[in-house]
Amino acid sequence: MARLVGRRALFAVPVVLVVTFGAFAIAAASPFDPVRAYAGTAALGADQETLDRLRENLGVDESFVARWWHWLTSALTGDLGHSSVLRQPVTQVIGERLVWSALLCAVAFAVAVGLGLLLGVLAARRPGSVLDRAVTSLSYTLEAAPVFWIALLAVWLFALQWDVLPAGGLTDTASQQVTPGQVAGHIVLPAGVLAVSQLPWFTLYVRQGVGDALAEDPVRGARARGLAEGTVLVGHALRSGLLPVLTLIGSRVPELITGALLVETVFSWPGIAAATVEAATAVDFPLLAALTVLATVAVLAGNLLADLLYGLFDPRVKLSEM
Amino acid sequence: MTARRTRWTRRTDRRLPIRSAAAAVAFAAGATACSAPSRGGGDGGAEAAESVVIGVASEPDTLSPLLGYGKDGNSKIFDGLLARDSDLELKPALAAALPKVTDDGRTYTYTLREGVKFSDGEPLTAGDVVYTYRTVLDEKTNNTARSELDAVEDVRASGDDTVVFTLKYPYAPFAARTVLPIVPEHVAGKQDPNTGDFNTEPVGTGPYVLTNWSKGEKLGFRANPHYWGDKPAVKSFTMAVIADDNVRATRLRSGDLDGAVLPPNLAATFEKDDGRRTYRARSYDFRAVTLPSAGQVTGDRAIRRALDAAVDRQAMVDKILDGAGRPAYGPLPVDDPWYERGIERPRDLAGAGRILDEAGWKPGSGGIRAKDGQRASFTLYYPSGDKVRQDHALAYASDAKKAGIEVKVEGATWEVIEPRMKTDAVLAGLGSVGDPDFGLYTLLHSTLAGDGFNNMAHYANPAVDEALDAGRRSQDPKVRAAAYGEIQKALVADPGYTFLTHIDHLYVLADRWDGLTTQLEPHEHGFASGPWWNIENWRPKK
Numbered sequence: 001m002a003r004l005v006g007r008r009a010l011f012a013v014p015v016v017l018v019v020t021f022g023a024f025a026i027a028a029a030s031p032f033d034p035v036r037a038y039a040g041t042a043a044l045g046a047d048q049e050t051l052d053r054l055r056e057n058l059g060v061d062e063s064f065v066a067r068w069w070h071w072l073t074s075a076l077t078g079d080l081g082h083s084s085v086l087r088q089p090v091t092q093v094i095g096e097r098l099v100w101s102a103l104l105c106a107v108a109f110a111v112a113v114g115l116g117l118l119l120g121v122l123a124a125r126r127p128g129s130v131l132d133r134a135v136t137s138l139s140y141t142l143e144a145a146p147v148f149w150i151a152l153l154a155v156w157l158f159a160l161q162w163d164v165l166p167a168g169g170l171t172d173t174a175s176q177q178v179t180p181g182q183v184a185g186h187i188v189l190p191a192g193v194l195a196v197s198q199l200p201w202f203t204l205y206v207r208q209g210v211g212d213a214l215a216e217d218p219v220r221g222a223r224a225r226g227l228a229e230g231t232v233l234v235g236h237a238l239r240s241g242l243l244p245v246l247t248l249i250g251s252r253v254p255e256l257i258t259g260a261l262l263v264e265t266v267f268s269w270p271g272i273a274a275a276t277v278e279a280a281t282a283v284d285f286p287l288l289a290a291l292t293v294l295a296t297v298a299v300l301a302g303n304l305l306a307d308l309l310y311g312l313f314d315p316r317v318k319l320s321e322m
Numbered sequence: 323m324t325a326r327r328t329r330w331t332r333r334t335d336r337r338l339p340i341r342s343a344a345a346a347v348a349f350a351a352g353a354t355a356c357s358a359p360s361r362g363g364g365d366g367g368a369e370a371a372e373s374v375v376i377g378v379a380s381e382p383d384t385l386s387p388l389l390g391y392g393k394d395g396n397s398k399i400f401d402g403l404l405a406r407d408s409d410l411e412l413k414p415a416l417a418a419a420l421p422k423v424t425d426d427g428r429t430y431t432y433t434l435r436e437g438v439k440f441s442d443g444e445p446l447t448a449g450d451v452v453y454t455y456r457t458v459l460d461e462k463t464n465n466t467a468r469s470e471l472d473a474v475e476d477v478r479a480s481g482d483d484t485v486v487f488t489l490k491y492p493y494a495p496f497a498a499r500t501v502l503p504i505v506p507e508h509v510a511g512k513q514d515p516n517t518g519d520f521n522t523e524p525v526g527t528g529p530y531v532l533t534n535w536s537k538g539e540k541l542g543f544r545a546n547p548h549y550w551g552d553k554p555a556v557k558s559f560t561m562a563v564i565a566d567d568n569v570r571a572t573r574l575r576s577g578d579l580d581g582a583v584l585p586p587n588l589a590a591t592f593e594k595d596d597g598r599r600t601y602r603a604r605s606y607d608f609r610a611v612t613l614p615s616a617g618q619v620t621g622d623r624a625i626r627r628a629l630d631a632a633v634d635r636q637a638m639v640d641k642i643l644d645g646a647g648r649p650a651y652g653p654l655p656v657d658d659p660w661y662e663r664g665i666e667r668p669r670d671l672a673g674a675g676r677i678l679d680e681a682g683w684k685p686g687s688g689g690i691r692a693k694d695g696q697r698a699s700f701t702l703y704y705p706s707g708d709k710v711r712q713d714h715a716l717a718y719a720s721d722a723k724k725a726g727i728e729v730k731v732e733g734a735t736w737e738v739i740e741p742r743m744k745t746d747a748v749l750a751g752l753g754s755v756g757d758p759d760f761g762l763y764t765l766l767h768s769t770l771a772g773d774g775f776n777n778m779a780h781y782a783n784p785a786v787d788e789a790l791d792a793g794r795r796s797q798d799p800k801v802r803a804a805a806y807g808e809i810q811k812a813l814v815a816d817p818g819y820t821f822l823t824h825i826d827h828l829y830v831l832a833d834r835w836d837g838l839t840t841q842l843e844p845h846e847h848g849f850a851s852g853p854w855w856n857i858e859n860w861r862p863k864k
Contacts, residue, residue, distance in 0.1 A: 031737045040383050041846055042390060042466035044736070045752060047764070048774040050469055057464050057516070086537060087384045087521040096537075155569070159576050167573050169539055173375045173562045176533045176542040268564060270539040 001308065001319045008304050016296050021068055023292040027283045028064035035060060037282030038084050058084060064285075071289050081286030085278050090290045093275055098294070100170065101271030105260055107187060108194035113249070116199055117242075120206025121233070124241070127211055136207070139200035147197045147259050151266040154193050165189050168268040190267040197259050198252060205248050210241035243314050250306025253299050371834045371862035374559040377570045377582035378849050381541065381563040385524040385532065387503035388457045388515040390467045394755060396850035398543060398857065400503030400526035403432050403451065403485070408839040408856070410755065412497055416446060416504055416527060420497065427492035427797050432500070434483040439548040440506045441531045448479035453507035455487075457515055464516045470499060470760070492795045494802060495757035503528075529554050529858035538563060554858040561849065574830060581831035583852055586644035589828040601829045601853045603840035604657060606753035606761065608650045609714050611702060611820040612779040614745055615771075619700045623816055624681030625727060628674040630817045632725040633718060635669070638823050642713040646828055650821040652810045653753075653762055658842065660758045660803065662810040674725040683726070691726040699728035703742065704749040706733035711749045714822055718749075743778050750778055753824075755844035758806045759794045766790060766809065766818070781818030829853050835860045 035054045036043040043051065055061065074081055080090035123135040142150075159167035166172065166189070171182040213219060214237045222232045264273035272291060279287040311319035382391050387400055395406055405415040414420060416438060421430040438446040455477045458465050473493040478486055489496060503526060510520045522535055529551060530543040544558040562579060564570040571588040573579050584592075592598050613620040613629070620626070635649030654661045678691055678698075686692040690699060702719065704711040712733060719729035729747070739748055754761035764770055767790050768782035786809050793805035813819070827843055829852045838860065843851040 031735065033737055036736060038383075038464070039466040044775050045754075045764070045845075046466055046774050047469050047770065047776050050466055051774050053461060053468075054464055054466070057462060082517045085383070087386075087389070087517065088519075089517070155572065159578075160572060163576065167576055167578055168564075168569070169562070170536065173540060173560055173573075173578050174373055176544070176558065176560070266566075266569070268539050268562075268569075270536045274538040 001311070004307070004311075004319055005304065008300065012297065012300050015300065016293055017072075019296045020072070020289050020292055023288055024064045024068040024071075024285060027280070027285060027288055030280075030283060032281050032283050034058060034084070034283040037284070067285055068289075071286060075289075080290050083275075083279065083284050083287035085282035085284040086275065086287065090286050093287060094272065094290060094294070097270060097272040097275055100269060101260060101264070101273060103183075104187065104191055104194065104264070104269060104271060105256055107191040108198065108260075109256060111191065111195035112198040112202055115195065116202025117206055117245075119199075119203045121210055121238070123203070123207045124210035124214060124237075125233075132207075135203060139203045142196060143200040145197075147193065147262045148266055150196060151190075151193045151263055154189055155266070158189060168266070170270055190263050190269050193267075194256070194259050194263045197263075198256060201248060201252065202245060205245045206242065209244045210237050213237040213239075213241035216240075239313070243310065246309040246313065247306050249309070250302040250304070253302030254295075257295055257298065371555065371860075372557045374556055374854070374857065374860075375562060375578070375580050376559065376852075376854055377562045377564050377574060377579040378852075379563075379565055379567070379570070379583060380849065381537070381561070382849060384521040385535070386510070386515065386518075386521045387454065387505055388463060388465065388510065389521065390465050391524075392503040392850065393467050393470065393501075394844060394846075394850065395501035396855045397503050397526070397528060398530040399524050399528045399532055400505070401528050402501035402503050403434075404497060404500050406501065406756070406841070408841055410842055412501075415501075416451075417500075421487075421500070423497075423797065427494060427795070428489045430487040430489070430496055430500075432485045432487075434485070435550065436483070438527055438550045440509075440525055440527055441546045441548055442506070442509070442525050443548060444506060444508055446504065446506075446527055447482050448485045449482075450507050451485045451504050452477050452479045453511055454502070454504050457505075457510075458502070460515075462516075471502075492797075494794055494797050495759045498756040498760070501756070530559070533558075549858075551858065554860070555862055556857050556860050559854075559857060580834075581829060581853070583827065583829050586646040586826075586828055589646075589830055590644065592830045597833055598830050599833045599838075601831060601838065601840050602646065603827045603829065603843045603851065603853075604648075604655060605825060605827055605843040605845075606655055606658070606755050607751065607825045607827070607843065607845045608653060608655075608753050609711060609749065609751050609822045609825065610650065610653075611715075611718055611822070612743070612748045612750050613818055613820065614743070614747065614778075615780040615782055615818065616745055617700055617747075618696055619698055619727075620747055622681070624677050624683060625698060626817045626820070627815075628677045628683075628725050629722055629727065629820050630814070631667070631670045631674040631677065632727075633669065633721045633820060633822060635822055638714060638717050642710065642717060643823060643825060646826040647823045648826075650824045652813050652821055653765060653819075654758060654806075654810065655824040655842070658758075660806045662807040665810055665814050667814070669721075671724055678726065685726055689723070689726055690728045697728065698726060699730065700747055701730045701732060702747040702749060703732055703734050703739045705736055705739065710825070711751065715749045718820070718822065743775075744772055744780060748778060750819075751825075751845060753845040755842060758802075759790075762806070762809060763790050763794065766813075779818045783812060783816055783818070786812050827852070834863055836863050837861065 035051055038054060038058060039046060071081060083090050083093050086093055119135050123132040126132060155167050158165040166186050170186055171178055175182060219232060219236045222236050261273040264271045276291050279291060311317050385391050392400055395402055401415045403415060403417040404412045407413055412420065416435055417432040418435045421432045423430055434448060440446060457463055458468060459471055459474060473489045473491060473496055474487055475490045476488040480486055506525055509525045513520060524532060529546055529549045531546045533542040533544050535541045540560050540562045542560050545554050564573065567585050567588055570582045571584055574582045589600055592600060613626050615621045639645060639647045639649055648656055651665050651667065683691040683693045683698055690697055692698060702715050704715040715731045719731050722729045764776040766777060766781050766786055768787050770776040771780040771782060789805040789808045793802050796802055831853055838853040840853055841851060841855055
């Protein structure tokens with residue numbers, strides 16, 4: 001297990017290098033003008049002298065290869081540079097925002113997995129029943145619904161019509177401190193929406209896996225031996241039925257990141273998603289690079305997690321051989 | 323659960339006499355727009371008036387005046403040497419009085435107000451003023467508005483309380499530039515102005531101090547205990563940053579916000595609301611079509627005059643802006659003191675046709691006129707995603723077609739538009755506040771043709787150049803008024819731009835305060851302007 005993690009970590013180094021290099025290349029090739037992004041609306045009234053001076057000061061005309069190398073060598077010494085568009089050190093940007101994005105994703109993920117498991121098992125126990133048909137069709141509907149649409153719908157229903165949950169932000173708009181109670185109340189809607197957007201996949205996979213397992217010989221044998229239904233379900237069907245879901249957990253990470261991007265925007269959630277968009281459109285190299293690394297690491301870690309879980313739960317797979 | 327719910331119920335509850343669990347019965351709150359309560363426990367109204375939550379569309383990139391924040395005044399964290407009142411008249415702020423102008427308008431001397439302290443308790447000195455201006459003028463500082471101080475040759479302190487500006491040339495509107503916020507040298511001077519944390523943790527002399535800034539979400543402010551002016555009745559306020567118009571309107575309706583900036587169609591939905599008022603701010607914010615002088619068609623004077631006569635400005639105001647705006651007959655709005663009365667002109671399609679006939683533009687195939695084999699046709703770009711500009715562009719094209727001129731409308735990003743500004747028309751939006759020179763010089767002076775985003779039409783008219791120079795040199799209001807009047811008349815005779823509309827900015831706000839006003843606003847709006855431009859002077863309704 002440690003060997004697997006170690007190997008993957010080594011493998012991650014070239015991947016991160018290539019991905020960041022790619023991000024610099026794409027950003028340099030993008031039509032966005034960093035000077036305009038830096039100056040914001042002020043640029044649209046600025047004279048040439050101002051635009052040229054900013055170009056000079058921001059070092060826009062350096063080649064992206066040189067900038068990438070410069071960024072890499074600084075990053076290795078722990079200096080991630082300054083974000084030009086947010087006018088803050090990159091470490092500060094990430095420090096302020098990452099925790100909120102992580103919290104949002106973690107809560108949403110836990111809810112999606114838990115609820116998906118429950119609904120999937122309930123549906124799989126009686127294939128073709130009313131419950132099964134309801135869960136399945138709901139899953140397909142949700143899968144087709146865009147995240148931002150669900151988000152706006154949720155705001156309309158819970159915040160406007162019923163007035164039971166706040167419509168956005170991390171705390172009440174008027175409050176000037178962040179308290180756990182406030183965050184708990186404010187995270188319900190965004191995390192709920194993000195969970196709902198991820199839910200169909202888990203539900204359908206669980207239903208399929210458990211349904212197949214319930215029809216297999218070992219389960220029929222267990223039932224024939226007169227074992228209790230609960231034992232059969234947990235001991236036999238779930239163990240083999242949930243294996244496909246484990247792979248899913250890792251592979252949903254990129255989806256989760258893009259989903260979080262939309263959800264954070266709709267709910268004014270102060271995470272790194274908003275910063276990512278700004279960094280990309282502003283060709284803010286240092287911030288973009290750092291966020292790219294973060295996303296890459298998240299995806300790789302997700303895959304590693306899936307493999308580890310597989311090795312732990314599937315007797316046919318040996319971690320030592322991976 | 324009841325107790326938790328009350329935190330999210332409508333803020334309007336606070337106007338109810340009894341603030342208790344009964345407040346959770348929220349459905350009654352929207353309907354009862356009672357004024358100050360008359361029974362015991364009656365500070366509900368006053369308490370609600372002490373804190374305000376405002377929804378704005380965008381936030382500043384930085385809160386450091388060294389990089390351009392608050393350069394037009396109205397920053398709540400900082401003060402300039404001067405400030406503007408509701409009629410945009412200059413009044414002293416950190417200066418004790420308006421500046422003494424000597425040396426034929428080339429030396430401006432300011433004496434500082436006594437006893438002013440920064441919010442950290444340190445006194446303000448002339449050194450802080452000098453540091454601020456010198457840093458903004460420094461080439462290495464990434465300030466986007468440095469050219470606005472182009473006239474300054476030198477700034478120096480004379481003693482602790484006097485600051486002397488020396489100008490390169492006589493520049494009448496200079497005093498209006500000194501609304502620029504002053505920063506403390508003992509804080510900002512210790513760091514790099516481009517990247518230091520003064521950008522996010524500012525210290526100033528203004529009526530409020532920043533308590534927290536969650537970028538992309540909100541900024542919180544509370545009253546500055548060291549403020550030199552009267553104590554504000556509004557003790558704390560929050561600016562919530564909500565880019566999407568619909569979400570902003572939604573949160574205003576749910577009671578999460580007390581006020582917000584809104585587009586006309588959404589502001590209209592609050593009209594019947596007793597507990598809220600709509601404020602309409604007039605503005606300098608115009609929409610115009612640039613007609614590049616280099617273009618075969620757009621550079622032709624007859625075409626320019628015909629277009630000017632053919633556009634139906636009133637229809638644009640009514641249809642595109644839902645009436646929230648005014649026809650623009652020139653760069654200055656009709657209620658600006660410098661506006662030249664009498665240049666208003668109705669739509670005149672027949673006149674447009676006559677102008678073109680006389681100039682030899684004869685009707686050709688498809689109803690499009692031509693002259694010497696050149697079709698009267700040009701491309702008009704607008705920044706994609708800006709619906710108001712798109713609507714203006716399409717309306718302009720349809721009006722032009724009626725006069726036999728073909729305008730091909732295309733949306734594009736600024737990256738695409740910028741290299742084409744010299745040859746193709748652009749639907750531009752500009753407008754500066756404070757002095758006619760600020761907006762007009764950069765828009766019209768031939769020496770600035772094609773200089774970045776200055777004079778996008780490459781307009782060149784010697785008489786206009788001369789009047790622009792006279793207007794900025796002379797200190798005599800009569801001479802200046804004559805010069806700016808002449809410029810506006812010249813733009814009618816030889817229009818390098820077709821001015822279409824001046825746009826009103828709309829704000830909806832809970833009706834808990836008395837005597838709120840709006841200023842004439844510049845092109846940028848929402849954060850520093852709106853009814854909250856003077857929030858420190860708001861007083862609760864009696």
